[in-house]
Amino acid sequence: MRFFHLKKINRFYFMAIMCIACLLTDQVTAQVVAPAKQTATDPYYTAYDNSTLTRSELPVLMPHNRIIRPAGTVLRYGDLNLENHSLDLKRIPGTTLLAVEDRYGIAVVDYQQRKITASWSFTGSAYKGFMSTYSGIEVLRSGNNTRIFWSAAQSGGERQSVVFEAAWNGNDLKITDTIRFTAVAPAPLALPNEVAVHNEGGTPYLYVVLNGNNTLEKINLNTKQRVWSASTGVAPYGITVVNSRIYVSNWGGTLPNAGATAETAGVPYGKMFIDPVTGAASGGSVSVFDTKGALIKEVPAGLHPNDLVASPDGQFVYVANGNSDDITVINTNTLSVAATILVKIDGHTSGFIGDSPNALDVSPDGKTLYVANGMDNALAVINLGKGSGHVKGYIPTESYPGGVRIIDSQLVVTNLEGEGSRISSKEITKQDKETGAYPGAAYNSHYEKATLSFIPVPDDQKLQQYTADVKKLMLLFRTELSRLNPRKGQPARPMPERIGEPSVFKHVLYVIKENRTYDQVLGDLSKGNGAKALCLYGDSVTPNQHKLAADYVLLDNYHASGKCSAEGHQWTDAAMVTDYIEKNVRAWFRSYPHVQTDAMVYNQKGFIWNNAADHGKKVRIYGETAMPDMDKKLTWTDIYAKYKKGEPLQFKNVTTISRVRPWLSPNYPASDELKITDQYRADAFIRELKEYEAMPGDSLPELMVMALSTDHTVGTRPGMPTPRAMVADNDLALGRIIEALSKSRFWKNTVVFVTEDDSQAGWDHVSAYRTTGFVVSPYTHTGKTISVNYNQTSMVRSIEQILGIPPMNLLDATARPMFECFTSTPNPALFVARTNRVPLDEMNKPLAALKGNALNFAIQSMRKEYDHVDGGNDDILNRILWFASKGNQRYPAHLAGKQVKDDDD
Known part of the structure; x- marks a missing residue:
């Protein structure tokens, strides 16, 4: 089927589109897919359209029109029985080492040898049930002593909030202390996130934002006592200290006061101002405090301001706005917005949203800002001027870069989604221990590796090549097809060739079911x-x-x-x-x-x-x-x-x-x-x-x-x-x-x-x-x-x-x-529903009639969190469903890893 009347498309435009499609097919997806089953006469076509997601070697395809072929070298790590995500990183001064935060703990990585030197995990400790929060890890080095701080919380169980302190002695990581925070209503969880260490008069202080409590906390690291607590905006996220001022990004913007007239909506921890048309946050902000806890000013920012970083000279603070695809530049002298820098890869004035900037770093000379564009699977490279800047190009990463540092002419990136969930059952456990019911490789969505990218800083020529690669890997050429004007006189088709051309359909019913x-x-x-x-x-x-x-x-x-x-x-x-x-x-x-x-x-x-x-x-x-x-x-x-x-x-x-x-x-x-x-x-x-x-x-x-x-x-x-x-x-x-x-x-x-x-x-x-x-x-x-x-x-x-x-x-x-x-010829035959073959009131047995696994799984199923869709631990539920369907047939544990105790999902 031909979906466009190609002779009616501008010839130059068509050739450009086909050139991009062919380059994508030849250079990117040739290793991903089986031989194509059709020729590239359809402008939407790429060879990946004939592929599956089975492949585990780069390049790989994600299930949302993105191909992963990152620049540089990739390090993969993590317990294969878990869904691993790398989050953030910080250099250990005076060494070739990085402290890396991941969802289940921290690791020390040698960035020259590109290998894990040591790691520590919540899962194998007294802190099982904790997970690292969104981002933010800090390193304090004094003499031969290295202290690492990062935030974590329990989303279930006792719902604790903790900043962990680990000691690194050059060989091992050891938890030496914890700083605990209590939730303040309406928040059920204090939820610490980014942290910053600042030396004041010879005393080290830890500043930490409490994302749940909507506060900034100051902690004396010598005594571990709280010095003060100050109110922020909604869901404070990032923090940086510049010229003895503390800048805090408020993910949800300004905190509504009692007399607010603009529309607000719930964020489970309170309220925030919203756009009544979409329900989304209507603004973001950055709160600026002095070291005594006084609020100096709240500076407006874009939507979902998250990470922030200061220029080396301290004159500017750059704020990533994850929901408006731009960077707010704050002049630290005037505490005003000096500029807004777009990071959109779709360069049209009405460019599509969805780049999701969420992490930043600045080159030592202050001339280049590196922005992790999460949904683009790329770093945006910003050429900085005096208080402003523009995109110079893009560098491909793995899926959803969430942290970036430039170190010794090398970019190191934490990739939150990495290569996605593609660990096979054969990797999770040894086949000779427990083969399960299915002998082949199989996959479940909650098993993946954490990844780090190591990318040499590219010169201008290499950056130009990388930029072209990023656009190909995103299939960006299709955005131009979506902008084609509808043609006059087109017949109604089931699927119109262009948006705005007639369809035989007037009505769409879109049905969303659950979890199969x-x-x-x-x-x-x-x-x-x-x-x-x-x-x-x-x-x-x-x-x-x-x-x-x-x-x-x-x-x-x-x-x-x-x-x-x-x-x-x-x-x-x-x-x-x-x-x-x-x-x-x-x-x-x-x-x-x-x-x-x-x-x-x-x-x-x-x-x-x-x-x-x-x-x-x-x-x-x-x-x-x-x-x-x-x-x-x-x-x-x-x-x-x-x-x-x-x-x-x-x-x-x-x-x-x-x-x-x-x-x-x-x-x-x-x-x-x-x-x-x-x-x-x-x-x-x-x-x-x-x-x-x-x-x-x-x-x-x-x-x-x-x-x-x-x-x-x-x-x-x-x-x-x-x-x-x-x-x-x-x-x-x-x-x-x-x-x-x-x-x-x-x-x-x-x-x-x-x-x-x-x-x-x-x-x-x-x-x-x-x-x-x-x-x-x-x-x-x-x-x-x-x-x-x-x-x-x-x-x-x-x-x-x-x-x-x-x-x-x-x-x-x-x-x-x-x-x-779709076909062009309708078949109007009616659909006649089949009656159910299983009684709808076939009930689970009462506890008194059960024993063994049946009793255990029934008790697990009674937990309150299973009252709602996805309220409980999905691995436990998967095992329950297998048992209910297969009875005593061996559960394919090699598909799911070791059984864990239930907790809130």
Whole structure:
């Protein structure tokens, strides 16, 4: 299929596009993929479209249109049984060593030999359950004594907040002291983050921001006593000391006072000012204090100001604004904003957002600023002038650079996402110890290595080459395709060739389910690339999803873009995640935002519903971004009995986003309450559908976003249905919804996209990110298997392309629309839902009837955190689901590592 009338495209433009595509194919992805199955006549095409994510050798592909081929040398490290993330780093003065902070502890790295010299981990110590916070590590060297300070916290359990002090003696790391902080309401966690050591009159003082308490603390390091505490803005993040003034970046901006009239929203730890259109933070700030704790001034900054660094001469402080893709330059003499430097790689005046600057360092001569652009997988190189600057070029890193230091003409970078979750089961444990039920390699999203990049500072010629590489690795050429003007006289197509050209579809239903891998559900489907041994919920449990895959299109190379629901619902709804999400990954200190009740989660452009409404489309939201307020005493059995009797369920959906409230269906229970059968949700949608049918004309909303979540399950908790019954409940609801649509008068111009929010709840033999996805319409009723490499950003981009609305950011702008799923000839045959083969009220057994593993897993399933989607430890839940499905068949521990005690996720 040709998606563009190429002869109508400007010849020069087309040649430029094809040149970029060919270079990308030949130089970057040739090692990543199998031979291409089609020629590059489609302007969107790259060879990676035919690849999987299985590859573990560089270059590798991430599940959001990014190829990783970093400059320099990469060091990989970490316990293979964990999801490792490197966070920040600091040089140990007078040595060739670096202190590196990672999620599970610290390491000492020789930056000349590029190897780990020593490491210390929370997991093997008395501090198990702690994780390092977002960033910030400090080194104090006096004579032969080296002291290392960094912040950590427990997001579960006792919820402690600690600055750790470690001693480095040249051979070993040892914890010598801890400084503890108490939460101040409404914060449940004091949450220390960046730290700075400052010598004042011969006495060393430690300054630390408490991200939860909204304070700056001063600690005397000789006595370990607090000197003072001062109020900051919302969620203080970074800190630097310049000319005896302390600069603190406020991630959430100015703290609202009691008389504030501008709109505010919750950030689980209080309130912050928001943009009422998107719900995102409306501003950021930097608080400036003197050494006595007095606030001198609060300086405005961009959105989500995080890391900051001073110029060598102390005249300027540079602030990275993670949600506005720029750098605020503060003049330290006047405490005013001297300039704002854009770091956007998409250089248009209306360039797409999504670069996410989140870490900084300045060259010793003060002429160059290095900025870690997280979502670009690159360092932006800024040529500094007097109080201003401009981007000189970009340097490719691994995924999501989160810390950077320039040392001896070498850049050292901590890569928060590294190479992603691609540790195979064969790496986790030795096969001769525990082979498990599946002999091949398999993948789970919570196992990855931490990485560091060592990059020689490039000259101008090398930087020019690197810049071209970064743009190729980002597939940046696709942003130009998204800007092409629609052509007149084009016929309506299922997937328009250009945004703004007509589609046969007027309505999109976008369904978001919970936490399954492809192999867990469709691994038993012979026509797809499945592993039957890893299938827990095959045709006998999910007959409707199997029918959709058989009758419409089977997507066996479709991927979630994140690793868990807190990331997943941002990828599904916004096609990107903010710096706030990335900095919280795996730890989730402030919130677990699978339901978007934390305003710090939102990017400055908002979500797909904002995008649709802003372009004149009618929006309806079914259960997404909301929580149901209902009688908590009701049990699953009570609610199901009401459903069987035809009685209504009393509830009220609650959301923190004011603009969403009028769009939110009051009849459809929000998805976070797993005690509610999905049949109530299906009924609510079908009733509304019939109401729209009864209206004159076509009043059905153009965009409908639906959360359908009981396939998450609550394990083997007594009083709740079995895992397979909950998955079957979800499957039946989906089947009924699609049947109702197919029988409606809207079917001829409606398309349904279905995705899981993430793939964390199991194993897959192709990729940790592979999940189920469905595209259902008369124009996808082909029975074909589509093995094109698609992901959640592809699905979002496809919805935008159909509705004629532009991409929201760099991630959906570089996504490939799902052209291959559609045919030009419709098949209007109805979809008839299959009845469930597992009773929906098949209940877990009571504790008294259980023993051994069954009893243990039932007790674990009863923990309060499992009341909600992703509330508890996912490794434990995975084991519970395996046991519930496979019984005493050996759990594939080589796929998941050693069992750990449960804690809050």
